[in-house]
Amino acid sequence: MDIFKETLKTFIVNIIKEEKKIDVSSLQAEKLIKNPPDDSFGDYCLAAYYMQNYGFQGKPETAAGDLYNLCGRRFAEIAGLFDKIEIKGAYVNFFVKRERFVSEVVKEVVDSGSDYGRDVPEKPLTAAIDFSSPNIAKPFGVGHLRSTVIGMSLSKIYEFCGHKVIKINYLGDFGTQFGKLITAFCRYGDINFSEFEKDPVKVLYELYVRIHKDEQTDATVEEEAKKRFKTLEDFMSLNKRGFEEYLGAIKGLGDKKIKNIFSGSPEAAEASESTVADAAYIPENIKLSEENKNLFCGTAEGQYNLWKIFRKLSIEEFKRIYKSIGIEFDSYEGEAESAEFSKDIKEILLKSGIAEISEGAAIVNVKGIKAPALIAKSDGTSLYLSRDIVTVISRMAKYNFDKMIYVVGSEQALHFSQLFGIFGILKENAEKIKAGKNFKHYASMIDGKLIHVKFGRIIGMSTRKGNLVFLEDYIEEARLKALEKLEERLKILENNLSVEIKDAAKKLSEGIEELETLTENVEQQSLIHGQKKEQIYLTSLKVGIGAVIFNDLKTRRTTDVNFNWDNVLSFEGQTGPYLQYTVSRINSLLNRLDVNETDLKNDAQSFRFSKNDADFDDIFLIAKQIYGLKTAVHSAVEQNEPSVLSTFALDLASYFNKYYQNHRLIGKNYDYVKPRIAMLVSVKTVLVSILNLLCIPVLDKM
RNA sequence: GCGUUCAUAGCUCAGAUGGAUAGAGCAACAGCCUUCUAAGCUGUGGGUCGCAGGUUCGAAUCCUGCUGGACGCACCA
Structure with missing residues (x-):
């Protein structure tokens, strides 16, 4: 409880009420109380220019004089907590009783422990936070770290304040890029399958790089990739459910999961990730090998299985990395899940007159945005935007969120303003929508609850050879630097120690008893020196991770980060x-x-x-x-x-x-x-x- | 071209939502370890807050224009 500010608040409310006959709410009063820029000016202040609506008119200086006199006359009312009042220009400054202040603060921290500083809102919100969301056709690079770390940190901060948080990892597991990856797999005859088993993500990355390079010179690559993607998407929509029934089925599902997650049982954690496990279920007898290549590349089902294998391998790798830096999610979702329903979205929006066909593609014109929002390609396959529309509506059905926060780079600002705009349209035209009850219900309650938490790009980060820095190499680099520093310090300690021992031994021989201080120092220093190898490893790792994460969280998110190895590796x-x-x-x-x-x-x-x-x-x-x-x-x-x-x-x-x-x-x-x-x-x-x-x-x- | 966004010390950034004398850290220089961990602390130098207007009692902060950078703008995500 902030007794100093509260006391000052009632003090000033009473003065205005009794002296100026004006009623001031406690909220208004709170806004009047500011903090001076320098301690020598005092601890709280009232600025005359903010007081004009409360009976203190005229020049700021004279109004301040008026205010100062009134406060001074009634100073006895706050004398228990405040030392003195001063006037300085347009300000009336209040000085707290410092001894009292310090003991109040310290007492409160000691009493409330890790709860100290919690800012409990009047009404706790349910906030779904979508962050990290890597594209699984690409390796996890440093670019992903920002979203991951900002999102995780925000989740913790919201939770700290008592909000319900659902941490969602929305995997980029779909789209033409997968057509490309499959194309690469099927085209190249020299894939090293034994290496695929050992380090799948590395091989996938090589395929990715290679096909992109070939694409520059060979136009048939893109053609084939698109065709393969269409085959994949069509296959997946074969025995599909309707979106309407799906929404009914998942309604409130998140509640159970949230409860379980909050109770922290390991079964719950497993259950929450089961969707991914299910989707990634792969028949036992199918393995990546030269002989099976035709099986994968020839049929739609084969490609589907291949896609599942790629997906599974990538997810396992991501989970390992997340674990190593202390990141966890309540739910893994994938774009593929939403792809199933993106055709429903297209049809509903077209039927309701919200979307139209232009150059063969389905578009929505959003007010205030010139660029049309594309929700389906002319070949009928889904796009990022349509999949996102499905996803939000599903999340609303599942979690009934008050806020849906997307932690995504600012280069996607247009995408999100289109997405948000579409929900504005859906709300405005709620009656016109030609769709089932569930869809209308959820789609119309989303507007205003979506937030794009954008962040700047990381500029100029590259390794000596390539341009993409893998997160693990990045952390390893920081760890080695920390280790170097640690060893340096241990060496200095060791030297000091041996000097001390020599000194003491000499003194002992001279008959001077200093055994006590000697043993104390030896004990203290051997605590540090005696760190085992594993401890040294862990210490340097934690320092490295700390340096890397803090580097992404120390500046305001929106500014681009000029990446500089020296900066990150300086501790x-x-x-x-x-x-x-x-x-x-x-x-x-x-x-x-x-x-x-x-x-x-x-x-x-x-x-x-x-x-x-x-x-x-x-x-x-x-x-x-x-x-x-x-x-x-x-x-x-x-x-x-x-x-x-x-x-x-x-x-x-x-x-x-x-x-x-x-x-x-x-x-x-x-x-x-x-x-x-x-x-x-x-x-x-x-x-x-x-x-x-x-x-x-x-x-x-x- | 249109849109979004940014510009503060040599470098990296703060600046409590328009208020009192624009602050830190790196780097440079000068100091502090026989006394609680020197990954620390102290001091010095370093600024036309991109430029020009405007709004008002008052602007790094708001509005307009200009310059410069980043990002985005139809079937990628």
């Missing part, structure tokens, strides 16, 4: 490892101070600070930063912008490191140390919370 300053390092520093300190956290909670003494202490100003800065967490979380949700939290965490870590550098705790008496332990725990709690929300691994030691 100093505004980086993930800096945050991880700060946490491990606190850990180390807490270990040395022998902390009992339950003790801390029950002992009011833990939260009492004195402003006469030399470190108080620095503690106040830390407390003030911590106090801002809730606002930061709130605006991260508001803007769908994880970077708000990255910046926040960097600031907090910086304040803490300054404190750490300037004030020592070891060796001080316990009464002095106790409240500071609570402060340390608070900083750690907040940093760890944010690292979790940003999908960055936390380390005990570095």
Whole structure:
């Protein structure tokens, strides 16, 4: 509970009401209270120009004078929490009682633990978040990392605030590209099948690259690919259900899954992914081999099986990668599922007069967008857009979402404005739609609930040879760099240690007893030095992952990222490892101070600070930063912008490191140390919370 | 050509939704490890907020124009 702001709010509401005879709602009052840009100006302020509607007219300076006098006269009402009021230009500044402020903040963090900073909304929403969504004909490159990490982080932030989140991975498992891949498989006679078994994704990638190259010179490639894709899609629609019945069947299905997922049982997790497993079911006796090639390439069913095999191999690979960086989904969906119904969409939109035929293709004209929205090709096969329409309606039936968030690059902005526009049309023309009850119901309630969370491109990223950087190589590069740094540091520690031992031995021989400090130091340092090989591996891996992920989350999403290896591989300053390092520093300190956290909670003494202490100003800065967490979380949700939290965490870590550098705790008496332990725990709690929300691994030691 | 979007220190970016003196980190230079992890800390230098207008008490932030970049614009996703 924010007692300082609340108190100030009622204070100002009362003043306006009683002195100016104007009623102000608490929400309006909240907007009047701002934070000065600098601590020396105070902690809260009222700006005269915002007060004009509340009886403070005239020049800002004179209005501020009026306001200042009234506040001053009634200062006794807030004297319990505030020290003083000052006037400065057009502003009236309020200074909190700093000792009280710090102890309130620290107490609240220690009491609420990992819940601290939660911004609970009046009404929790069901938010479906579609992110990562790789195209499985292509390997998982670094480009996918941004969507993956932004989406995962947003999911965590929404969940942290108490919203229901459904994390959806919408696999690009369909389209002409698969026709190309199948074409490649069937055309080339020199496929290495034993390698296919060992590293399928690599072979698929080679096929992909090769067919694209051939396409440049050979026009028959595209022709064949299109034909094969049509064969595939037609085969899949053979024994299809109607969209209307399908919608009826899946209605509310998500509810069960959501509940299960939230209970966290392993069966539930499996069940939620079963759709993919089912779709990827492949007959036992069919294997990729030279002999079976004709089987795959000759018939429609063969191609269908081949497609399933490619799909399955890719998904397995993706899951492995996701797991390694701590990403998980509640549901895997595929475009192929929606393809089954995209013809229904085309027919409904045509019949209802929303779509029309132009140059043989089906298009929708969306208000305000010049480019026509293509929903079907002239050969009748489906397109990205029509499949997306099906998908959203299905999701609405399944999950009844309040928000559907697409975390997709900004280059697809046009696609999404067309998609969103079509649902606007469907809502406006709800009566005209010639379709079943289910379709009309769901399709008309989607408008306004779709959000495109776009992000900028990563520019200039390439390896020495190729142009696509595989995520795993990227992480490995970061890991090696972290390892290098770690080993360097271990070596320095080792040197210091041996010098110390020599020194002590010398002193011992001279008869000076320093055994106690020696053993303490040896113990401490061997803790670090004694890290086993696996530990060193894990540490460097976590640091590497932290660096890579933070790099994608530290700037505002919409700006393009100028990729620079040196930037990513530097672990100093505004980086993930800096945050991880700060946490491990606190850990180390807490270990040395022998902390009992339950003790801390029950002992009011833990939260009492004195402003006469030399470190108080620095503690106040830390407390003030911590106090801002809730606002930061709130605006991260508001803007769908994880970077708000990255910046926040960097600031907090910086304040803490300054404190750490300037004030020592070891060796001080316990009464002095106790409240500071609570402060340390608070900083750690907040940093760890944010690292979790940003999908960055936390380390005990570095 | 039309549309979207961006332009802040040498480089990478913040800038609380129009408010007080535009801030960090890298890089450069000068310092701090026999005392809690130097992946840290301290200090110095570095700015016509792309350019020109406009809106008002007040603009890096809003509107218009220009310049420059990125992305997108009919059967790819």
